Amino acid sequence: xxxxxxxxxxxxxxxxxxxxxxxxxxxxxxxRTPGRVISLVIVTGFVLMAITGPYLYPKNLPINANDIYAPxxxxxxxxxxxxxxxxxxxxxxxxxxxxxxxxxxxxxxxVIGTAAGLIAGYxxxxxGRPIMRVTDFILAIPGxxxxxxxxxxxxxxxxxxxxxxxxxTGWGGIARAVRAQTLSLRERGFVEAARGLGLxxxxxxxxEILPNVAPYVSMNLIMQVTGFIYIExxxxxxxxxxxxxxxxxxxxNNAVFQADALTNTRALSYLLSPLxxxxxxxxxxxxxxxxxxxxxxxRLRKI
Amino acid sequence: xxxxxxxxxxxxxxxxxxxxxxxxxxQEGPLPAVSHVNLDLVRGQITGLVGESGSGKSTLALAxxxxxxxxxxxxxxxxxxxxxGDVLALRRxxxxxxxxxxxxxxxxxxQNSLNPLKRVGKLLLDxxxxxxxxxxxxxxxxxxxxxxxxxxDATRVLSSYQHELSGGMRQRVGIVFALLLNxxxxxLDEPTTALDMLSQAQVLEIIRxxxxxxxxxxLIISHDMSVIGDLADRMAxxxxxxxxxxxxxxxxxxxxxxPYTRALLAAMPRITGDTAGARALPGRPxxxxxxxxxxxxxxxxxxxxxxxxxxxxxxxxYTGDHRFACFVTAGETQ
Amino acid sequence: xEEPRLKLTRWIAVKIVTGLIMIWVVASAMFxxxxxxxxxxxxxxxAQLIMHGAxxxxxxxxxxxxxxxxxxxxxxxxxxHYMWQLLHLNLGQSIAETGVPVSHIVFSAxxxxxxxxxxxxxxxxxxxxxxxxxxxxxRMTKAGDGITWFGALINGIPxxxxxxxxxxxxxxxxxxxxxxxTVSIExxxxxxxxxxxxxxxxxxxxxxxxxxxxxxAWVLTTKSSVIxxxxxxxxxxxxxxxxxxxxxxxxxxxxxxxxxxxxLAIALGLMFSGSVFIEDVFNYPGLGQQMLTSLTTDDYPVLxxxxxxxxxxxxxxxxxxxxxxxxxDPRVRRS
Numbered sequence: 001x002x003x004x005x006x007x008x009x010x011x012x013x014x015x016x017x018x019x020x021x022x023x024x025x026x027x028x029x030x031x032r033t034p035g036r037v038i039s040l041v042i043v044t045g046f047v048l049m050a051i052t053g054p055y056l057y058p059k060n061l062p063i064n065a066n067d068i069y070a071p072x073x074x075x076x077x078x079x080x081x082x083x084x085x086x087x088x089x090x091x092x093x094x095x096x097x098x099x100x101x102x103x104x105x106x107x108x109x110x111v112i113g114t115a116a117g118l119i120a121g122y123x124x125x126x127x128g129r130p131i132m133r134v135t136d137f138i139l140a141i142p143g144x145x146x147x148x149x150x151x152x153x154x155x156x157x158x159x160x161x162x163x164x165x166x167x168x169t170g171w172g173g174i175a176r177a178v179r180a181q182t183l184s185l186r187e188r189g190f191v192e193a194a195r196g197l198g199l200x201x202x203x204x205x206x207x208e209i210l211p212n213v214a215p216y217v218s219m220n221l222i223m224q225v226t227g228f229i230y231i232e233x234x235x236x237x238x239x240x241x242x243x244x245x246x247x248x249x250x251x252x253n254n255a256v257f258q259a260d261a262l263t264n265t266r267a268l269s270y271l272l273s274p275l276x277x278x279x280x281x282x283x284x285x286x287x288x289x290x291x292x293x294x295x296x297x298x299r300l301r302k303i
Numbered sequence: 304x305x306x307x308x309x310x311x312x313x314x315x316x317x318x319x320x321x322x323x324x325x326x327x328x329x330q331e332g333p334l335p336a337v338s339h340v341n342l343d344l345v346r347g348q349i350t351g352l353v354g355e356s357g358s359g360k361s362t363l364a365l366a367x368x369x370x371x372x373x374x375x376x377x378x379x380x381x382x383x384x385x386x387x388g389d390v391l392a393l394r395r396x397x398x399x400x401x402x403x404x405x406x407x408x409x410x411x412x413x414q415n416s417l418n419p420l421k422r423v424g425k426l427l428l429d430x431x432x433x434x435x436x437x438x439x440x441x442x443x444x445x446x447x448x449x450x451x452x453x454x455x456d457a458t459r460v461l462s463s464y465q466h467e468l469s470g471g472m473r474q475r476v477g478i479v480f481a482l483l484l485n486x487x488x489x490x491l492d493e494p495t496t497a498l499d500m501l502s503q504a505q506v507l508e509i510i511r512x513x514x515x516x517x518x519x520x521x522l523i524i525s526h527d528m529s530v531i532g533d534l535a536d537r538m539a540x541x542x543x544x545x546x547x548x549x550x551x552x553x554x555x556x557x558x559x560x561x562p563y564t565r566a567l568l569a570a571m572p573r574i575t576g577d578t579a580g581a582r583a584l585p586g587r588p589x590x591x592x593x594x595x596x597x598x599x600x601x602x603x604x605x606x607x608x609x610x611x612x613x614x615x616x617x618x619x620x621y622t623g624d625h626r627f628a629c630f631v632t633a634g635e636t637q
Numbered sequence: 638x639e640e641p642r643l644k645l646t647r648w649i650a651v652k653i654v655t656g657l658i659m660i661w662v663v664a665s666a667m668f669x670x671x672x673x674x675x676x677x678x679x680x681x682x683x684a685q686l687i688m689h690g691a692x693x694x695x696x697x698x699x700x701x702x703x704x705x706x707x708x709x710x711x712x713x714x715x716x717x718h719y720m721w722q723l724l725h726l727n728l729g730q731s732i733a734e735t736g737v738p739v740s741h742i743v744f745s746a747x748x749x750x751x752x753x754x755x756x757x758x759x760x761x762x763x764x765x766x767x768x769x770x771x772x773x774x775x776r777m778t779k780a781g782d783g784i785t786w787f788g789a790l791i792n793g794i795p796x797x798x799x800x801x802x803x804x805x806x807x808x809x810x811x812x813x814x815x816x817x818x819t820v821s822i823e824x825x826x827x828x829x830x831x832x833x834x835x836x837x838x839x840x841x842x843x844x845x846x847x848x849x850x851x852x853x854a855w856v857l858t859t860k861s862s863v864i865x866x867x868x869x870x871x872x873x874x875x876x877x878x879x880x881x882x883x884x885x886x887x888x889x890x891x892x893x894x895x896x897x898x899x900x901l902a903i904a905l906g907l908m909f910s911g912s913v914f915i916e917d918v919f920n921y922p923g924l925g926q927q928m929l930t931s932l933t934t935d936d937y938p939v940l941x942x943x944x945x946x947x948x949x950x951x952x953x954x955x956x957x958x959x960x961x962x963x964x965x966d967p968r969v970r971r972s
Contacts, residue, residue: 101854137659138953144910148928149667149944150938153674230795238917238929244817256801256918275798286793370877402879416874418888420895433881464967480878591938 029294049095049269060086079269087273090246097247101159102228104165108167118205121182139172155242166228181213219292226285250272317520318344321382325362334591336362338544349521351535354590359544360524364492368402407481411492417465424461449479471502489521542562543589543600550625560627562605607631656952664946667941668719679704703730703788728942733934739942750923754908757847765855773863792853797914799848804918814842843919902958906951
């Protein structure tokens with residue numbers, strides 16, 4: 001009786017009518033700041049670009065020898081490249097590669113890393129040990145030099161190949177994090193209860209531990225995608241991997257090393273367009289990654 | 304309500320808390336954790352402070368050193384300590400010096416009250432240096448004496464890190480830190496909570512002995528009535544930020560006058576007699592937001608509640624130097 | 638119950654062995670790489686030498702000198718020969734610059750990378766930690782939030798973008814700094830002011846690029862570490878005992894630095910990845926650029942040699958970090 005008498009009526013009303021469903025709260029966290037809304041728009045925009053882009057333009061983009069490195073104009077809002085191809089077209093069609101490869105890589109690391117982490121965490125003294133040795137080994141080797149060496153044996157140019165290679169070399173971090181979580185979850189009451197019931201290990205991992213690890217892992221997914229975009233574009237930028245059709249990394253490479261865009265101003269838009277796109281996409285993803293943080297860590301919430 | 308005049312104990316009080324109110328700033332406005340508390344710690348006696356978690360007893364203890372952490376702050380009141388004055392009015396430098404030198408505080412979680420990266424000896428030297436004692440050798444000698452007094456191997460403890468000490472050892476080291484500078488007031492916040500029974504008994508014995516040897520004024524805070532009953536000369540009962548009953552331990556335990564005190568005692572199972580006779584008090588202690596703002600704070604759970612209890616907070620009633628705040632039991636005859 | 642000292646030596650031994658095994662695995666991988674590459678370069682070289690009139694023996698010797706094993710020999714012999722060479726720090730010879738020992742190429746490029754990365758790591762650590770502490774102490778204010786936001790932002794920006802932007806703005810738009818290279822040709826190497834000065838001006842932009850790309854992570858990690866220490870019981874306990882604020886500050890700092898140490902070890906590993914981009918953009922002749930060049934010129938001995946050296950450096954650095962950690966954290970010492 002006096003519990004309700006202790007809060008002034010207006011606040012009581014607010015506390016009662018505000019929706020407390022999980023999805024409503026998550027939506028509120030997602031759109032809490034203007035920065036996040038903008039980021040959401042940016043990411044959605046690029047994803048749409050990736051999906052629909054190649055359909056908007058012909059398979060082989062037109063070249064125009066008379067119009068090389070043209071400055072921005074109505075016909076070519078972002079200028080042209082070294083062949084006279086419209087830069088805007090290059091950006092839009094290039095988005096697919098960037099996002100697809102990063103996405104595939106993220107999925108691969110997720111699957112391998114989570115599986116390895118779960119097993120290593122649940123059986124730390126038997127199967128876990130060799131798995132952790134392998135993980136430590138993979139984590140110790142610097143990524144870029146390793147990829148450069150791999151590039152000599154296999155030219156992984158297509159988005160699927162790129163995603164696969166990045167995924168196979170990059171699952172170490174997730175594995176380690178999942179293993180740590182599994183180790184601690186393993187000691188919790190509900191897992192002990194399941195073991196006491198005689199449930200097989202596989203079942204316990206699948207039904208008890210995995211759901212508890214999933215939130216952290218899925219939130220990590222966004223940061224993973226960001227990292228993979230960084231690496232794949234970087235590989236093209238360095239010229240380590242050759243690929244026939246254009247994507248943002250190749251554009252950067254061409255702009256810097258062919259057009260010498262860094263020492264003269266003629267191909268500026270050709271240089272800046274992919275650069276700004278990468279920047280926007282990365283920043284947007286990083287901003288959205290904080291959302292996951294807030295969702296799964298209620299102490300950080302400011303609502 | 305007129306400010307109560309405390310007979311007899313006024314001249315003998317080493318610590319006088321007057322009308323202390325501590326509130327926490329929240330989005331819903333300031334919420335009081337300690338409300339209009341008057342308490343005296345009689346010189347040379349052990350006073351016990353009992354209450355459930357959330358009753359405000361730890362906040363009260365921190366307020367005695369003017370160390371209530373944000374978002375809490377002292378809203379009104381005074382804490383006067385012999386030889387120091389009003390703690391709440393001290394400037395930062397004087398406040399820091401007073402802590403440790405005049406009042407010793409033994410931390411609730413003494414389990415982790417030391418810097419894990421430094422040895423105990425070095426930390427004691429830090430303590431000395433912070434209070435202007437530059438003679439390291441003398442300080443170490445004093446520490447050794449005090450540690451030995453606690454029943455510890457002084458040399459070993461001084462060169463140990465916190466993680467190398469057991470729970471009971473850490474508690475005793477905490478007491479050493481509190482008394483090294485010869486404070487005359489000692490505050491122990493839940494000194495036995497994290498310990499096993501044997502260590503508890505040891506620590507309590509040490510507290511009793513040290514208190515007597517050094518003629519301290521001691522305040523023990525605990526939710527464990529048995530600890531208070533064992534050690535304290537006087538005891539105070541806190542509920543929802545208020546002292547609801549206070550007096551000589553024997554008197555309070557034998558004739559509890561406040562319904563809450565009675566309920567606490569009734570809830571304790573006795574070794575002799577029927578354990579089924581222990582009755583729990585229904586309901587839960589209020590948190591900051593659900594403390595009633597009008598009337599008696601205990602009214603929601605009180606078995607003796609009357610409509611009058613909803614309107615005003617009950618004033619203190621005195622029988623000798625035993626006081627309590629209840630409309631209903633005030634009318635009881637002995 | 639093992640004696641502590643015995644446990645310590647055993648622990649060190651285990652770490653050394655693990656490290657050596659890793660190096661061995663990588664070296665073996667390189668061996669098979671060189672041997673079984675499509676368009677087998679070793680065989681090709683051998684054939685080429687024969688064509689130019691060398692005797693089979695001579696051709697064998699020369700190929701062996703270049704790759705570390707002799708084609709046409711049985712696998713075991715090849716492997717043994719290769720490993721033996723490796724142990725003598727002989728990494729073969731370059732194909733592109735015929736005859737030049739790989740170790741020569743690699744070890745002359747190595748210092749440039751180290752200079753670049755060490756300066757960058759140091760600068761980003763110092764700046765990042767200071768900013769991180771400030772962000773933690775002022776975490777409810779606009780300034781604190783601003784620093785955090787800046788750190789998170791810059792942490793997400795790819796290294797090559799930072800490098801490109803810096804290069805463009807400061808060498809082309811405002812031609813303040815030289816465009817690449819390590820030093821101007823007009824200065825003679827040695828301890829003279831001109832040379833040193835030129836070295837520095839050429840290094841400022843690359844090091845700045847490195848620092849900017851690394852600083853974000855330090856800011857964020859330091860901030861969270863300090864915040865977590867601020868909430869520790871012993872900080873409040875120290876204040877309640879009247880410990881001097883400067884001493885309490887030192888407690889906070891030292892405890893917060895601890896987890897940063899493990900991050901430092903990881904950063905050492907990432908050092909070689911990030912520097913590749915910067916060396917490429919700024920034309921800095923470090924190990925990263927060397928690997929890139931050898932990739933485009935198909936100079937496999939140099940590529941694999943450089944890779945092996947990088948692995949050794951990373952493993953050694955991690956080993957030292959593992960060794961040093963118990964020295965600073967007494968809680969870890971007993972195990």
